[in-house]
Amino acid sequence: METSFPAGLALGLLSGFRLTTGAGRTSVVPGAQRLIALLALQERPLSRACVADALWPSGRPDRAGANLRSCLWRVNRRCGPLIETSAQHLSLADDVAVDVRAVSRQAHRLLEDPDPCEDCLTAATLADLSLDVLPDWYDEWVLVEREQFHQLRLHALEAMSGRLVAVGRYGAAVDAGLAAVRAEPLRESSHRAVIRAHLAAGNDWEAARQYVRCCRALQRELGIEPSPALRRLVPFRDSTLVLLR
Amino acid sequence: MERTRGHQEGVTVLRAWVERGDPTTGLRVRIIRVADGERSLTTVETTIDAVCAAVRVWLLELLADEAADTAGGGAAEQE
Numbered sequence: 001m002e003t004s005f006p007a008g009l010a011l012g013l014l015s016g017f018r019l020t021t022g023a024g025r026t027s028v029v030p031g032a033q034r035l036i037a038l039l040a041l042q043e044r045p046l047s048r049a050c051v052a053d054a055l056w057p058s059g060r061p062d063r064a065g066a067n068l069r070s071c072l073w074r075v076n077r078r079c080g081p082l083i084e085t086s087a088q089h090l091s092l093a094d095d096v097a098v099d100v101r102a103v104s105r106q107a108h109r110l111l112e113d114p115d116p117c118e119d120c121l122t123a124a125t126l127a128d129l130s131l132d133v134l135p136d137w138y139d140e141w142v143l144v145e146r147e148q149f150h151q152l153r154l155h156a157l158e159a160m161s162g163r164l165v166a167v168g169r170y171g172a173a174v175d176a177g178l179a180a181v182r183a184e185p186l187r188e189s190s191h192r193a194v195i196r197a198h199l200a201a202g203n204d205w206e207a208a209r210q211y212v213r214c215c216r217a218l219q220r221e222l223g224i225e226p227s228p229a230l231r232r233l234v235p236f237r238d239s240t241l242v243l244l245r
Numbered sequence: 246m247e248r249t250r251g252h253q254e255g256v257t258v259l260r261a262w263v264e265r266g267d268p269t270t271g272l273r274v275r276i277i278r279v280a281d282g283e284r285s286l287t288t289v290e291t292t293i294d295a296v297c298a299a300v301r302v303w304l305l306e307l308l309a310d311e312a313a314d315t316a317g318g319g320a321a322e323q324e
Contacts, residue, residue: 138282143258150260186273186289188264221289222273227265 009082009096011040014103014131019079031055032075035068036082037134040098041145045089054141100149103128107156110163121164121172129153129160130179154180154187161193170201185217188230195233208236212244255280255307257300278303280310 012018017033019026028036034055039046052064059067072090075083084091092098106120107129130153133146157180164173177194184190191214198207211226211234218224225231234241256279264271274296277287290296 138256138279140256143256143279147258147260184260184275186275187262222291224291227271229265 009079009093010099011036011092011096012099013037013040013133014099014128015135017134019082021079026079028078029074031067031071032078034139035071035075036079036092037137038141039083039090039092040096041100041133041141042091043101045084045086045091047089051090054139057140099128100133104149104152107152110156110159116167117163118167121160121167121169123172126157126160126172126176126179129157129176130182150183154183154190157183158189158193161197165197165200170197173197173200181213186221188214188226191226192230192233195230199233199235204235208234208241208244212241215245254282255303257303259296259300276300276303280307 008022010020012020017028017037019028019033019036035051038051038054048065048068049061052061052068055071056064056067072083072085081093082096084093103125106125109117110120110125132153133149134142135146137146157176161173161176161180164170164176174194174197177190177197180187180190180193191210194210195207198204198210211230214226214230218226258277258279260275260277262273264273270291272291272293274290275287276290276296276299278285288299290299
């Protein structure tokens, strides 16, 4: 995880759970990790009933409520003022830096900001956008949030590649595009980003190789060819491309 | 997440997008199946019918596993 946080509480959810306090990394038991992660992935207070139902869906409501109270006690004892509580609601304390929130803000800037966003065109941002949220967790509430972030990072990586081409940083543009391809190998727009970066750098042959990789992936998994629009990007005849396939 | 013994849990994630803004030929749906907290299989389809068929197969597999577990659990309890 490349994102740096100000001193204090920092929570990392990209690539895995990591809680860091002023004293360093803090170990947290799995049940407490889930409570903290659930609150971190929501940018609004959640009702106690909603949290209990999400974390203990198979149990009776009163039992889930007891589990939640016990879990809250453990978190507060172990981690200090991490969770803000009221009679009805729970939320993550405002001063906790959460990596997913920071990277999501960068992703939205890459997609929407009319300014050049040069501070987002870094290796650190690329590394962060190459990660998924809590990849080994399969709770339902994690799946939804992970998919949402996955889509956001795909779009942001393609936008990042386009912005890097615009400022002449072709190598980094290829890297950003390839990160998008790794995240979804069948997405033509990701292959297109890589091909455009190669073409902008004057590497037509590399562009052709990427096109062929796209052809292979689509043929292998779907039995189809890329779109004519993607084909038109590559400045070679079919007879030449056949040599690469 | 608490689990009851012999109880199967399955989640199917449909990650869908449309290439080139063309819904006729550009639909892509990646089907990610999760069973008992582990990713088990991902496939890709290009039509709504194929997606529905894949989800139906998945549900039938889940039900078959559940039935097998129930039968096995019942036998174990009788011993």
